[in-house]
Amino acid sequence: xxxxxxxxxxxxxASPIHGLGVFAARPIARNALVTYYDGExxxxxxxxxxxxxxxxxxxxxxxVAFGHxxxxxxRAPLPGRGVGSLCNHARPANAAYWTRDxxxxxKAARDIECGEEVxxxxxxxxxxxxAPE
Numbered sequence: 763x764x765x766x767x768x769x770x771x772x773x774x775x776a777s778p779i780h781g782l783g784v785f786a787a788r789p790i791a792r793n794a795l796v797t798y799y800d801g802e803x804x805x806x807x808x809x810x811x812x813x814x815x816x817x818x819x820x821x822x823x824x825x826v827a828f829g830h831x832x833x834x835x836x837r838a839p840l841p842g843r844g845v846g847s848l849c850n851h852a853r854p855a856n857a858a859y860w861t862r863d864x865x866x867x868x869k870a871a872r873d874i875e876c877g878e879e880v881x882x883x884x885x886x887x888x889x890x891x892x893a894p895e
Contacts, residue, residue, distance in 0.1 A: 772797055772845065772880060779850040783879045790874040796857055797880075799846030799866035801835040809834065833866060852881035 770787055771794075777783025790796060804812070809832035835847025846868045849857065857880050860869045868882060 768794075774845055774848055777850055777879060779852070779879065779881075781850075782848050784845050784849045784868075786874045786876050786878050786880060788876050790870045790880075792870050792872050794870045796868045796870055796874075797846045797849075798844035799833055799835060799859070799868065800844030801833040801847060803831050804834055806830065806832060808832075849880050849882045851884045853883050855881045855883040857882050 771790060772784050773787045774782055774784055784797065812834060846866065849868055856870065856872055856874050856878065857868050858871045859882060860867045868880065870880075874880060
């Protein structure tokens with residue numbers, strides 16, 4: 763699937779939740795593709811090894827291909843990277859992960875107002891069970 767995002771839909775800036783966040787630069791309609799989760803694709807073994815020596819990276823890994831691969835969002839290609847790895851967690855969230863053709867999209871779960879932070883529910887993930895303490 764080709765990545766078709768509206769230009770100027772989101773912007774990255776400081777978040778009151780944590781570090782940087784993704785914010786709506788204009789209103790985003792429910793079910794719209796907001797951004798995608800980009801980065802280096804690695805095996806689960808490599809993902810576990812990276813999480814062991816860089817604790818913070820566990821919050822930047824997302825699984826694809828039915829658990830056989832992970833995307834390391836800290837190693838996203840530049841320029842023009844998908845900013846999905848910068849979306850912060852919240853419950854309830856206003857956006858959700860959606861995987862299609864091995865692309866991890868972030869899709870609006872409801873209408874998102876201009877200036878509102880785009881938030882996803884990280885859920886109970888592999889990393890919550892296996893990340894080092």
